[in-house]
Amino acid sequence: MVGEPRLIAALRGEAERLGFAALGVCSADAVPQAGARLRQWLDDGCHGEMIWMESRADARASPKGLWPDVKSVIMLGTSYAPALDPLRLAGQGDKGVISVYAWNRDYHDLIKKRLKALARWLVAEAGGELKVFVDTAPVMEKPLAAASGLGWQGKHTNLVSRDHGSWLFLGAIYTTLALPVDEPHADRCGSCTRCQVACPTDAFPAPYRLDARRCLAYLTIEHSGPIPAEFRRPMANRIYGCDDCLSVCPWNRFAKASEEPAFLPRSELTAPKLAELLCLDDAAFRALFSGSAVKRIGVKRFIRNCLYAAGNSGDMALLPAVQAHLGSDDPVVADAAAWAMEALTA
Incomplete structure (x- = not known):
């Protein structure tokens, strides 16, 4: 297995330097149940008009379905936690409410640039082949992030982090390197509804x-x-x-x-x-x-x-x-x- 503690520690340090708030690693086969859950969700029609979810379901079901050579998945989180209360405009009918993630720049370009920089660093340090994704390919980011220890999928189906709440943009690096994996995060929703x-x-x-x-x-x-x-x-x-x-x-x-x-x-x-x-x-x-x-x-x-x-x-x-x-x-x-x-x- 590639990646003794020194490499993983250096990887985390480089990710932090680039602006990522969280990093975790899981194996490419860490969420075998995700495919069946996805297919049931699609069969029930819960995706509405999002036809791309259905058309690439096999690739989305597992990292190996998208890229057979992948061995490890590095999941990265970037915090966008707001200082303003997202619910503060409730009842102010003359104003429109825009989701927090769209209050400024589109996150895709910024995070992909950082993912590529981290990927270049990893190749220089340890070799291997890799691919980077940020919500632009059939990748099950949330189950993979939970398997990587970044948090857990809450009852609202989004990732929840003990450190960053519900406010993480997720990105993924698929690599042919066999890296040490992190422990999945336990569900902490409890009885909350x-x-x-x-x-x-x-x-x-x-x-x-x-x-x-x-x-x-x-x-x-x-x-x-x-x-x-x-x-x-x-x-x-x-x-x-x-x-x-x-x-x-x-x-x-x-x-x-x-x-x-x-x-x-x-x-x-x-x-x-x-x-x-x-x-x-x-x-x-x-x-x-x-x-x-x-x-x-x-x-x-x-x-x-x-x-x-x-x-x-x-x-x-x-x-x-x-x-x-x-x-x-x-x-x-x-x-x-x-x-x-x-x-x-x-």
């Missing part, structure tokens, strides 16, 4: 199980058509993602607010006014969300979300901004505007 109770759309049919079709993060980001009527009121003023189940986790009290400049909140994204957002055209939308993950959903889907939020606001001052979209050439936007008009004037 705060994340289950907090979900505004009852997206958890059972603890540790998520139905994406009911999740506001999925509906506001991945879902392309009109949001089903039963979920429009529960959306409240959420216009991109939802952090409720993450925010209420008691383990967050141990999380220190991230000081990473790329993740520090941009003031214009932490409490944006719906009246201003509803006036965005494509060029203004791209300018406002330059470098942010929000940009990938496009202006029409974003305006759709803002219209539902406007309808929930009870703010009659938003009527002119809503009316401007009644004649939209996008039927989804026009439908959302009509719903918002009816909701505001009922």
